[in-house]
Amino acid sequence: MERAAYERLRWRSIRRGLLEVDIALTRFLDEEFGKLSEAEQQAFAELADYEDLELWHLISGQAECEDARLAPIVAMLRKS
Amino acid sequence: MNIPVLKFDAVIVGAGGAGLRSAIQLSEAGLKTAVLSKVFPTRSHTVAAQGGVAASLGNSEEDHWRWHMYDTVKGSDWLGDQDAIEFMCKKAVEVVVELEHYGMPFDRTDNGKIYQRPFGGHMSNFGEKPVRRSCAAADRTGHAMLHAMYQRNVKANTQFFVEWMALDLIRDSEGHVVGVTAMEMETGQVVIFHTRATIFATGGAGRIFHSSTNAFINTGDGLGMAARAGIPLEDMEFWQFHPTGVAGAGVLITEGVRGEGGILRNNSKERFMERYAPNAKDLASRDVVSRAMATEIKEGRGCGPNKDYVLLDITHLDPATIMKRLPGIREISIQFAGVDPIKEPIPVVPTCHYQMGGIPTNYAGRVIVPDNGSFDNVVPGFYAAGECACASVHGANRLGTNSLLDLLVFGKSAGDSAVEDLKNGKAHRDLPANAADYSLSRVAAIDSRKGGSSVAEARLAIQRTMQDHAGVFRFNDMLKKGAAQILEVEKQVLNLEIKDKSQVWNTARMEALETENLIEVAKATMISAEARKESRGAHVRDDAPDTPEFPNGRNDKEWLKHTIWHRDGNKIEYKPVNLNPLTVETVALKTRSY
Structure with a gap:
């Protein structure tokens, strides 16, 4: 991912309404994001566009991800 | 340098609940209104509010705004201004019903009215027994509010500038606020918003503490900008x-x-x-x-x-x-x-969790500052609402569900005041020469500095200093040490260096600018806390214990007054609490016990 696109994604991931999501996505970007394939990085970017509550419900296991492309990233977010 | 100037009737900084509510008033009055936000509006920290919004609708059982007022004054440990508290509690019903008309999906009773649930501190008949006063939309009240108000703004043609960060207030030689400077993150370009009204709705600054429930965006940007522009901050020692x-x-x-x-x-x-x-x-x-x-x-x-x-x-x-x-x-x-x-x-x-103090305003949302022995001097062109403002309705401690009410009532009243002040069609006042120079020099210093301090380390130093010295329970020796230490940390903050020198999407630079705002709030908090020698509400000192003479450590004889902190010289002065409501008799001083 080129620098500006990554930085934009980073800002959108770590400046959220909910602290829980801020922390979970910061950690994921710092520790896991670099290891992902381009398609997986794209899937993460799509998830980062979700509303805060929606995303938190997915990460905390209160909801299941119905999009098969995004579900593996959700699983990784839960573990990280 | 040639800096682009965008002309609006009004600019609102912050697109959480208070900002969106103000913007509705301005845009629907036909004023050309811009809203700046670091994030997409529905990702503001208001989204984290779950408890509900207080209003004495009386849908579930008998209730009255005067009972709500009593609970709020008592909650504030009598530091809240009773004119503002009456105004807010009376207006609560109106703003909740309006919100419902904007499409807010409140929970409902079987007969279709807004359902109300009980909440700590909500009592009927002046503290007698619990009453159901909180209106909620399941556990996503804040989220639903943001969506309802954002849609209403879109309909009213509010212009949103998303992923923009305001940098500094612009005041002219007579002290009038004539706009703000702001940076578009995508380009790194600094722009002047030249306005007739500027409303701050930038939220709280809970990130000054190491342990905070606040989202990372809550860096007190409005408070930092106000302090740098010579506007003092009120009651900053009070944090829930x-x-x-x-x-x-x-x-x-x-x-x-x-x-x-x-x-x-x-x-x-x-x-x-x-x-x-x-x-x-x-x-x-x-x-x-x-x-x-x-x-x-x-x-x-x-x-x-x-x-x-x-x-x-x-x-x-x-x-x-x-x-x-x-x-x-x-x-x-x-x-x-x-x-x-x-x-x-x-x-x-x-x-x-929550900041009770902030930019001093009256209940009309106009920013007021001390001058010539009076504390009610309006700063022309400047308004503030929500957690960044101090009206003061929360005093020393906020009553649960009054935060969403605060942003609705004072968001609306700040908007209304701006509409009223602009209705004579007064022209924009001239921008001062080189209006963006101060912001540009701050940005240039961060961009060019070599051998300076790291942003992450400076931020952590602020947070550790605040947590260790001015936390939930305060000790005289720690406050004294903390006051000295935070001024040392300030030196670090004034010397920030970033490694990424890119012009576009430079998040390191944004974080450096946020840290320069955090330090202003941290100083205000530490110095105000050190100075207040009593316990009151959320400010509890080990050396001001509960005694028969001073129940709960509160000393009304000496400390029934608001702290006003000035950035210049860290000077502190005190202003009287307004114990006179608008139309009813005062809620008389009493020991706060539940």
Whole structure:
């Protein structure tokens, strides 16, 4: 991912309404994001566009991800 | 340098609840209105508000705004201004009904009215018995509010500038506010918003503390900008804390954990609450538990390498009970504390939640400053609402669900005041020469500095200093040390260096600019807290204990007054509390007990 696109994604991931999501996505970007394939990085970017509550419900296991492309990233977010 | 100038009737900085509510008033009045936000509006921190919004609708049982007013004054420990409190409690019904008309999906009763639930501190008949006053939309009240108000703004043609960060207020030689400078993150371009009205709705600054429930965006940008422009900050020593946030993360562990048998332990595994509250032990009230935790940490009995947290132990509970009665706690604990609470205790610490003080305003949302012996001098062109403002309705302690009410009522009144002030069609006042120079020089310094301090380290130094010296329970010696230490940390903040020198999407630069705002709030808080020698509401000092002469440590004879902190020289002055409501008799001083 080129620098500006990554930085934009980073800002959108770590400046959220909910602290829980801020922390979970910061950690994921710092520790896991670099290891992902381009398609997986794209899937993460799509998830980062979700509303805060929606995303938190997915990460905390209160909801299941119905999009098969995004579900593996959700699983990784839960573990990280 | 040639800086682009965008001309609007009004600019609102912040697109959370207060900003969106103000913008509706301005745009619907036909004024050309811009809203700047670091994030997309529905991602503002208002989204985290779950409890509801207080209004004495009386849908479930008899209620009255005067009872709500009484609860708010009492909650504030009599530091709230009673004119503003009357205004807010009276207006509550109107703003909630308006919100419903904007499409807010409030929970409903069987007969279709807004359903109201009970909430701590909401009482009927002047403190007699609990009353159902909170209006909510399931557990997503803040989220639903943001959506309803954002849609309304889109319809009213409010212009949103998303992922823009305001940098500084622009004031002319007579002190009028004539706009702000702001940076578009995507380009790194600094722009002047030249306006006739500027409204700050930038939220709280809970990130000054190491343990905070606030999202990362809550860096007190409005407070930093106001302070740098010579506007003092009011009652900044008052911050609401929650006893059990995950140490280091701030994510809340519900009080239900102690209700189910959770035990707090210090570094020798001692159940220390037995010493502080022999009967209630771990189930003692929020403030008693918070103070006991802070005392253990202060006296060296905290856990971990820095001895800066205690442990919340549920390992003795049946795992099935934990899973059934405390859903989500295991996940939160694993995710944010890195421990499985079935096997290991959870590190917890009293955690900052809400800022009661802020930019001083009257109940019309106009910013007011001291001058010539009066404290009510309006700063022309400048308004503030929501958590960044201090009207003051929360005084020394906020009543639950009054935060959403605050942003609706004062967001609206700030908008209305701006509409009224602009209705004569007055032209824009001239921009001062080189209006953007101050901001440009701040940005250039950060961009070009070599051998300076790291942003992450400076921010951590602020947060550690605040947490250790001005936390939930305050000690004279620590406050004194903290006041000296925060000025040392300021030197670090004035010397920030970033490695990334890119022009576009430079998040390191944004974080440096945020840190320059945090330090202003941190200084205001520490210095105001050190100066106030009594205990009141959320400001509790070890050396101002509960005595017959001063119940709860509150000393009305000397300290029934608002703190006004000036950035220039860290000067403090005090302004009287307004004990006179608008139309009813005063809520007379009394000891605050529940």
